[in-house]
Amino acid sequence: xxxxxxxxxxxxxxxxxxxxxxxxxxxxxxxxxxxxxxxxxxxxxxxxxxxxxxxxxxxxxxxxxxxxxxxxxxxxxxxxxxxxxxxxxxxxxxxxxxxxxxxxxxxxxxxxxxxxxxxxxxxxxxxxxxxxxxxxxxxxxxxxxxxxxxxxxxxxxxxxxxxxxxxxxxxxxxxxxxxxxxxxxxxxxxxxxxxxxxxxxxxxxxxxxxxxxxxxxxxxxxxxxxxxxxxxxxxxxxxxxxxxxxxxxxxxxxxxxxxxxxxxxxxxxxxxxxxxxxxxxxxxxxxxxxxxxxxxxxxxxxxxxxxxxxxxxxxxxxxxxxxxxxxxxxxxxxxxxxxxxxxxxxxxxxxxxxxxxxxxxxxxxxxxxxxxxxxxxxx
Amino acid sequence: xxxxxxxxxxxxxxxxxxxxxxxxxxxxxxxxxxxxxxxxxxxxxxxxxxxxxxxxxxxxxxxxxxxxxxxxxxxxxxxxxxxxxxxxxxxxxxxxxxxxxxxxxxxxxxxxxxxxxxxxxxxxxxxxxxxxxxxxxxxxxxxxxxxxxxxxxxxxxxxxxxxxxxxxxxxxxxxxxxxxxxxxxxxxxxxxxxxxxxxxxxxxxxxxxxxxxxxxxxxxxxxxxxxxxxxxxxxxxxxxxxxxxxxxxxxxxxxxxxxxxxxxxxxxxxxxxxxxxxxxxxxxxxxxxxxxxxxxxxxxxxxxxxxxxxxxxxxxxxxxxxxxxxxx
Numbered sequence: 001x002x003x004x005x006x007x008x009x010x011x012x013x014x015x016x017x018x019x020x021x022x023x024x025x026x027x028x029x030x031x032x033x034x035x036x037x038x039x040x041x042x043x044x045x046x047x048x049x050x051x052x053x054x055x056x057x058x059x060x061x062x063x064x065x066x067x068x069x070x071x072x073x074x075x076x077x078x079x080x081x082x083x084x085x086x087x088x089x090x091x092x093x094x095x096x097x098x099x100x101x102x103x104x105x106x107x108x109x110x111x112x113x114x115x116x117x118x119x120x121x122x123x124x125x126x127x128x129x130x131x132x133x134x135x136x137x138x139x140x141x142x143x144x145x146x147x148x149x150x151x152x153x154x155x156x157x158x159x160x161x162x163x164x165x166x167x168x169x170x171x172x173x174x175x176x177x178x179x180x181x182x183x184x185x186x187x188x189x190x191x192x193x194x195x196x197x198x199x200x201x202x203x204x205x206x207x208x209x210x211x212x213x214x215x216x217x218x219x220x221x222x223x224x225x226x227x228x229x230x231x232x233x234x235x236x237x238x239x240x241x242x243x244x245x246x247x248x249x250x251x252x253x254x255x256x257x258x259x260x261x262x263x264x265x266x267x268x269x270x271x272x273x274x275x276x277x278x279x280x281x282x283x284x285x286x287x288x289x290x291x292x293x294x295x296x297x298x299x300x301x302x303x304x305x306x307x308x309x310x311x312x313x314x315x316x317x318x319x320x321x322x323x324x325x326x327x328x329x330x331x332x333x334x335x336x337x338x339x340x341x342x343x344x345x346x347x348x349x350x351x352x353x354x355x356x357x358x359x360x361x362x363x364x365x366x367x368x369x370x371x372x373x374x375x376x377x378x379x
Numbered sequence: 380x381x382x383x384x385x386x387x388x389x390x391x392x393x394x395x396x397x398x399x400x401x402x403x404x405x406x407x408x409x410x411x412x413x414x415x416x417x418x419x420x421x422x423x424x425x426x427x428x429x430x431x432x433x434x435x436x437x438x439x440x441x442x443x444x445x446x447x448x449x450x451x452x453x454x455x456x457x458x459x460x461x462x463x464x465x466x467x468x469x470x471x472x473x474x475x476x477x478x479x480x481x482x483x484x485x486x487x488x489x490x491x492x493x494x495x496x497x498x499x500x501x502x503x504x505x506x507x508x509x510x511x512x513x514x515x516x517x518x519x520x521x522x523x524x525x526x527x528x529x530x531x532x533x534x535x536x537x538x539x540x541x542x543x544x545x546x547x548x549x550x551x552x553x554x555x556x557x558x559x560x561x562x563x564x565x566x567x568x569x570x571x572x573x574x575x576x577x578x579x580x581x582x583x584x585x586x587x588x589x590x591x592x593x594x595x596x597x598x599x600x601x602x603x604x605x606x607x608x609x610x611x612x613x614x615x616x617x618x619x620x621x622x623x624x625x626x627x628x629x630x631x632x633x634x635x636x637x638x639x640x641x642x643x644x645x646x647x648x649x650x651x652x653x654x655x656x657x658x659x660x661x662x663x664x665x666x667x668x669x670x671x672x673x674x675x676x677x678x679x680x681x682x683x684x685x686x687x688x689x690x691x692x693x694x695x696x697x698x699x700x701x702x703x704x705x706x707x
Contacts, residue, residue, distance in 0.1 A: 009620075011627070017614075017690035053632070055691020116382075129558050234688040263623075351699035353395050372693045 013192035013235030014116070023239040024063050030246035031064035032123055038065055039198060041191075041335050043184060044072035044205030045108060045363025046233050054235040062245040067113035068197065068335040071187050072205055074151040075101075075361035076333055077181045077287045080109040085315040086149050086178055087111045093313075097141055099134040101147035102127045103361045108354060109321070131156070135163045138175035147309045151180035155207040155359055157298060158272035161279045164300065164307045178309040179299050181280070184208050185216050187287060188298035190225045197335045201245035202228035203238065206260045213268025214258045221254040286319060288357065289330030329356035332365050339369040346370060390695050395600075410534040415528065415556060416588070417458035419562075425460030428519035436483065436513055438555040440547070440567030441650070443516055444486025446639060450590070451520040452494045453572045457586040457642055459579055460522035462494060467501040473508045483514065494571045496520070523590075526579020528647075533584050533605045535675035538651035540644040542575070542664040543568065544617045545594050546636030550625055559629060564660040570640030574661050589641045592698040595634040597643050598683040608678030611671030611695075613688045621692045623624025635698050645673065 013019060031038065042048055048069045051057050057067055071077050083104075088111070090098045100112070105114040105127060114125050123144075130136045134148035150160040160181065167175040184205060191197060204217055209230045220226050227248035231241030240259040248254050258264055275299070285297025300308045310317060327349065328342040338356070339345050349355040351367055358364035387393045388408040417427035431447040441449075450464065455462040467487065471480065491498055549557060551567040553559070575586060587597050594616070602609050618633055626633045640663075646654045651669055658667035678684045683695040 009623070012688075015688045017688065020689040020691075052693065054687045054689040055685075055693040074590075133558075217699065235687075235691075248412055352396075371696050371699070 008076065011234050014232075014236040016236075019236045020054075020059075020239060021311060023236060023243060024059055026237065027060070027065060027243050027246055027369065028063040029119070030243065030250050034064075034246065036064075038200040038246065038249060039068055039243060040065060040201045040203060041068045041070045041197070041199045042072075042203040042238070043070040043188065044203075044208065045069075045076070045365070046207075046366070047072070047203055047231065047238055048365055048368050049363060050233050050235060050238050052368050056232055056235055056238065057373070060242065067242075068199065069209060069332065069338070069365035070191070070335055071200075071287060071333040072153070072184070072208075073333075073358070073361050073363040073365070074153055074156075074180065075103045075107060076329060076357040076364050077182060077187075077289065078104075078107075078151050078357070079286045079288050079319065080107075081317060081320045082109045082149070082180050083107055083109045083114065083311075085115060085317055086322060087117050088148065089147070089313055090114075090119045090123050090378075091117060092120060094120050095144045096120070096123040097137060097144040098123075098124075098149060099128045099137055101129075101151065104149060104151055106354065106360045107357045108360070115370075131159045131163045134330060135166055135172070135175060138167065138172045139160075139170070142174060144174060144314075145151065146175050147178055147313075148175070149178045149180065149309075151182075153182055153184055153205070153208050154211040155205075157181045157280070158211065158269075158275050160273055161300075163281065164304055165275070167307060168304075173306075176307050176312045177300065177307040178315070179280075181298040182285065182287065183296050183298065185212070185219070186293050187290060188217070190290050190293045190296070191334065192220065192289075194334075195242065199226065199335065200249055201226060201254075203241040203245070204228055204230040204256070206230060206232045206237070206263060209260065209264045209268070209305065211269050211272045214264060214266045216255055216268070216341070217256045221256055225254050227254040229257045229262050231259050232263065239264050242358070251370060287333070289333035322354045327356035329348045329358040329366070332358050339366040342366070392699050395697070402412045405489055407698070410475070415458050416454040417460060419458065419524065419527075423524040424521060425455055426519065426521050427454040427456050427458065428517065428609050429454060430515060430517040432512070432515045433552065434512060435552075435555050436479070438567055439551050439565070441569035441639070442483060442486050443514060443581040444483035445490045445517040445569050446517045447702055448487055448490035448494060448496070449569055449571050449639060450588075452496060453516040453588040453640070453642070454577055455520050455557055457528075457588050458524075459526040459528055459586075460524050461576055462496045462520050462522040462573065463498045464521050465491065465496050465568075466517075466519045467498045469501070469503045470511055470515040470517075471503070471505045472511040472513050480514070490571070520664045525576055526583065528586065529584045530601075530604050533607070533645050535673050536609055536648040537584065538597075538648060538669045539609060539611055539671040539673070540595065540646055540651065540655060540658070540667060540669050541542075541589070541617065542642045542644070542646045542658060542685045543620045543640075543666045544622070545589060545638050545641055546622055546626070546633040547619060548639040549593065549636035550622055550631075550633075551630075552637075553629075554625070561625060561628060563625045565619065565625060568638050568640040572640065572642050572681050574663055575644070577644060578644065578646070578654055578657065582654055584647060584687045585645040587643050589638040589643055593633070593635040593637055594643065595632075595683070595685075595695040596697045599695050601643070602681055602683040603674070606680060607694055608680060608682040608684060609671060610674045610677055610684045610686060612686050615668055617666045617668050622660050634695065648672075660666045673699060
């Protein structure tokens with residue numbers, strides 16, 4: 001009997017040294033033709049992770065490309081007052097079960113973090129790994145009010161909204177959502193309008209784009225004349241994105257190129273978009289660092305108000321004045337500074353004692369820098 | 380009020396801090412301060428102890444019974460000692476099924492026999508329901524030194540070896556808890572490392588079993604201890620295919636996943652080839668590999684570096700907090 005032939009490894013080609021070397025060489029050629037180094041913002045935290053985990057940042061720098069991290073980490077940009085509202089609730093009322101993702105529990109605020117919070121007797125805080133798990137908690141705990149503190153961009157928004165729909169179908173009356181749902185295109189527009197950061201182009205988030213589609217960024221090229229490329233999350237994916245942006249710069253023809261065609265379509269995911277439109281409506285939301293941005297957040301439509309934790313528990317979602325002094329997460333999220341430029345980085349603020357969300361989240365620029373990068377930091 | 384967090388026991392930086400700042404000063408003596416896996420005592424004796432609290436107590440590839448013997452045996456082996464006698468202390472929650480207890484004890488007996496160690500003393504406590512989670516086990520082990528770790532002799536050119544595929548134990552436990560609803564063929568690598576003992580006489584300068592914190596944490600701690608940086612090649616680190624698939628889906632870095640039957644070795648440059656052949660000829664370490672070497676050209680003192688499969692360099696940091704999958 002001949003041995004069963006093994007299929008090639010899924011991502012090997014997208015990570016191989018030779019693919020990466022060839023791409024870097026081509027990129028370097030483009031930069032020579034452009035005659036100056038360029039700066040590209042990777043909007044998404046997972047791209048930041050790829051760049052560091054594969055050790056690509058120094059290699060790109062050598063080729064003349066400076067990568068700047070953007071606001072693409074939902075844990076990082078969710079304002080403190082969302083956390084404070086749920087901390088207030090769970091410490092003051094009985095029979096509350098607050099469910100959220102692991103990273104969210106570690107975000108420090110002036111009221112402490114969900115992890116350090118001691119809930120009111122009979123109340124509790126639970127970590128969930130998926131929105132669906134939060135919904136199951138409601139089914140298993142009929143005597144408790146289950147509040148799902150769900151944070152996410154377009155990638156996770158459909159799954160979070162779906163829990164509310166499911167709750168209605170199952171007639172679960174003890175489930176509600178504290179929605180911390182953010183939209184990427186308005187944030188990009190805000191960064192461009194502020195003009196604070198000199199950016200030659202964008203790497204657009206691959207999985208957000210799988211939902212909203214390629215056309216969602218057309219305004220960046222048409223209105224602002226800034227190049228951009230949608231990219232996947234393997235090292236070669238990101239480099240393909242960088243290559244496309246450099247070519248657009250050299251040709252002087254900004255567009256939205258799709259370098260993640262194995263996943264992203266021009267029009268996105270119609271099923272997810274329909275669900276979002278059916279259940280959610282945009283509002284002017286606050287982003288940590290970026291401030292208030294028109295139509296950049298989503299909340300449940302009035303028809304679903306009994307599932308909306310803010311109305312159900314009369315939560316006050318108002319900017320608080322409390323701020324952790326010295327933390328420059330906001331400037332990091334805007335791309336104004338890198339983690340190394342923050343005076344707290346690796347000193348007062350580190351993964352064991354994070355002072356800001358960028359050091360908490362697995363997609364936070366500060367934690368990623370701390371975990372993966374050698375060099376002029378620490379000790 | 381400062382509270383003890385889970386991370387203080389997770390094998391990462393917080394645990395190191397706790398040991399160095401609280402335990403060492405409190406019990407200061409020359410045996411303890413070496414901070415190896417076992418204490419090296421007079422008359423060529425080595426002593427070690429470990430407590431086992433794994434959840435679930437039965438998992439693919441092993442159970443708390445195999446674990447509590449192999450873990451302690453392995454701590455002695457990597458300290459240079461041949462394991463001989465073990466103690467066994469059981470803390471049992473009232474209400475544990477007798478059949479489970481018997482199954483665990485069978486595992487203990489079989490694993491001890493396989494390792495040629497005897498359980499020579501022990502203790503049994505039962506606590507009221509809810510005051511422990513099913514069963515915890517503590518074992519201590521004692522043995523005679525057959526070799527000696529010599530980190531001070533490690534120099535550029537010496538080779539870094541692993542004895543097999545890494546990360547399976549940590550992943551098997553994670554999946555067995557079923558929080559992720561992902562099934563996989565990954566089984567714990569829980570196994571004895573006694574087959575490494577002869578290598579102490581054949582060029583091994585240092586060994587460490589790769590447990591909590593995974594390969595990255597072990598490398599980073601070794602780098603802290605010696606005068607030269609370390610460089611390992613991602614493409615040379617053995618991973619099982621099943622593990623590669625699962626960590627891809629979960630977004631977990633396998634370099635931080637624990638093993639319970641794998642070790643990292645530093646072997647003298649001239650002896651490394653022979654050591655590798657010896658390991659590969661043993662079926663328990665058939666996938667052993669040389670994954671890197673001690674450096675004097677790349678990196679700085681104290682650094683453990685990884686050359687990624689894409690050709691970049693990145694620093695390996697010790698585990699800082701419990702693993703969580705990505706949220707977006």
